Amino acid sequence: MTAAAPEPSLSAVYYTLADKIFNGAPRFIRGASAMEHLPALAMPEIAFCGRSNVGKSSLLNSLVRFKNLARVAKTPGRTQELNLFNLGDRLILADMPGYGYATAPEPVQLKWQKFLPEYLAARDQLRRVFLLIDARHGLRDTDRQMLGLLLEMQVSAQLVLTKCDSAKAPQVEEFLHYGHELAADFPNLVPVVVATSSKTDQGIRELRAWVAEAISHAPASAE
Template sequence: MNASVPNENAELALSPEEQARQKAWLEDGHQLFAKSVTFMLSVVSMDSLPNPDLPEVCFAGRSNVGKSTLINALTNQNKLAKASNTPGRTRELNYFNVSDRLRLVDLPGFGYARASKTDIEKWTKLTRKFLRGRAPLRRVFLLIDSRHGFKDSDIEVMSMLDETAVIYQIVLTKIDKIKPPAVAKLMKNVKKRIAKRPAAYPNVIATSSEKKTGIEELRAEIAALALPL
């Protein structure tokens, strides 16, 4: 639903029917995250992945892009995911149970990290294997820091997902750190760059974990991929 882009839809006049659908869509997201989201396990090898009996979504992005902080904002739990200013803090695939209807996975960041070369290569290899071959994975939410835009590592991951036909959706983070005109310009640029990519989901979500911007919309997008109530 196009309502997932608050910046874009603020200027649109919705019909009563569209307003009703948007309200129901957002309510589904609210209901999914109304119960406590719980940490399940940390995975360091593909052999340790949980049974593929629930749909999964994952958060991917460069180190320090704000994955863990965004998960905490989504779940209304300040310390559920371990957030840090140190790049490379997340070094495993961290699984969270969302109302027994879906699993959310926090992936290790790619790109620069304050860790040994061996460790970086190990978790990068694990992440790529997961993204290429995890059957219950319904969508990759690829986080992009709004202050920096796309980097080469982002493009590389997008190309890999295009090749393997894994659907991914761009989520801009930290939009409170730039001015509104810059957000609008970035949104336009991102949509243009993903328009012809075969596995890219067309709707872009602009978020701020600090200001809670876009959080309801992201919850609704995730709820649409969960098992029904």
């Protein structure tokens, strides 16, 4: 049996839980490019992915209220690694390499392309992958490919719109509907899109609450 579908609008319980979780101080654990690098910590894990420049670093920083959390991912050698952070010993945040640009030498990219499906298939504590979409650009082919992979690997996924401050309101509204419809094709997709902006903090509390919701359910395989 799979976990029950989350409610379209989140219960206050998850906001309270999120306050607790995101009060914790984030610590960099390590960068990983192979399964044996992954820490054997008994904590739920949440991952973030998206195209390069989608606003992932900014969003992660806003989520954990820490200015330079994601800077570490910019250091040479780390851009094509899965960067793992321990949030107050309650949660592991996994920052995936941005896709869409050839920013790394080919062997490094190939390494990640091999590791990614392994990670998605075998990381038992991974509860959800948040796929970030730039509100001004919408869903691109590479995003669809990522969604397809997440479906294939049976990983729970949720779309997050970024930079909503610089997109037109009707465009954002339209995408929220579209994301809901997309869940018909992708049953692993939570049918609620979270509209955010790191500039204005729009949706940041809501996203924290969705993270809390994601880690509150036992993984499907454990039921």
